[in-house]
Amino acid sequence: MLFDEPFYQAINEARWGALQCMLATVEEQIGRVEDLLDLGCGPGWFAARLSAEGRCVRGLDGRIELIEEARRRAPLASFDVFDFDAAAMEAVPGQADAVICFGLLYHLENPLRALRMCRGMARQVLFLESMTLPEDGGMARLLPENPNETQGMRVLALLMTPDAIAHGLLASGFTYVYRYDGEAVGHEDFTSTDERKKRRDIFMACDVQVSAPGLSPYTPQSLARFKY
Numbered sequence: 648m649l650f651d652e653p654f655y656q657a658i659n660e661a662r663w664g665a666l667q668c669m670l671a672t673v674e675e676q677i678g679r680v681e682d683l684l685d686l687g688c689g690p691g692w693f694a695a696r697l698s699a700e701g702r703c704v705r706g707l708d709g710r711i712e713l714i715e716e717a718r719r720r721a722p723l724a725s726f727d728v729f730d731f732d733a734a735a736m737e738a739v740p741g742q743a744d745a746v747i748c749f750g751l752l753y754h755l756e757n758p759l760r761a762l763r764m765c766r767g768m769a770r771q772v773l774f775l776e777s778m779t780l781p782e783d784g785g786m787a788r789l790l791p792e793n794p795n796e797t798q799g800m801r802v803l804a805l806l807m808t809p810d811a812i813a814h815g816l817l818a819s820g821f822t823y824v825y826r827y828d829g830e831a832v833g834h835e836d837f838t839s840t841d842e843r844k845k846r847r848d849i850f851m852a853c854d855v856q857v858s859a860p861g862l863s864p865y866t867p868q869s870l871a872r873f874k875y
């Protein structure tokens with residue numbers, strides 16, 4: 648499977664490290680995160696690890712073949728088919744203390760709508776990882792998708808800037824938005840060099856204020872005539 652390629656494993660390991668740090672930070676405030684929803688779970692890489700820690704994990708993905716593979720690879724978790732662009736917004740398929748949304752947002756036609764669905768699903772916290780545009784300010788770019796097992800399910804997707812994502816999170820009703828330090832992730836996609844701009848960001852959105860190394864409050868540039 649494309650998900651088993653070494654480049655994919657490397658980014659998963661890096662994101663797993665960031666997720667572990669963010670979970671530990673949140674758990675200091677709210678106690679143990681018992682249940683999680685894993686959105687765009689693919690073949691269950693994160694669900695397998697989180698359920699092996701004794702957490703109750705439910706993965707959702709739009710592709711039935713990935714859900715079947717996830718059921719094989721992560722037998723301690725449960726999985727269902729769910730298409731975030733096709734489902735009605737009020738058809739949110741459940742709630743959990745924490746929602747993980749890694750690698751999904753930039754494959755969607757309607758990422759802002761998906762962030763609202765994330766808010767509806769997250770009782771306490773959302774951990775979000777996405778490819779991002781390098782520009783400052785609240786912007787999105789329409790891109791063609793290349794549908795395959797790791798990609799989107801439609802021919803178009805909207806890629807957003809970090810500011811646009813943060814606006815979407817605040818507009819959806821999360822009180823606090825934090826960005827995870829790209830250097831701390833330990834993967835080149837999350838940092839800029841002279842030759843190459845960073846391509847990805849990790850956010851944590853919640854209703855409790857936290858202070859932890861690696862997590863900085865993220866305030867997007869204000870949009871004219873708009874207040875949260």
Ligand SMILES: C[S@@+](CC[C@H](N)C(=O)[O-])C[C@H]1O[C@@H](n2cnc3c(N)ncnc32)[C@H](O)[C@@H]1O
Binds near residue numbers: 686690708713751755
């Ligand atoms: C890049 S993979 C990320 C997989 C996993 N979360 C990870 O980080 O390893 C994107 C996943 O999103 C799923 N996906 C794409 N569009 C979707 C949609 N509209 N609804 C639900 N899942 C979708 C794909 O099937 C794929 O499993």
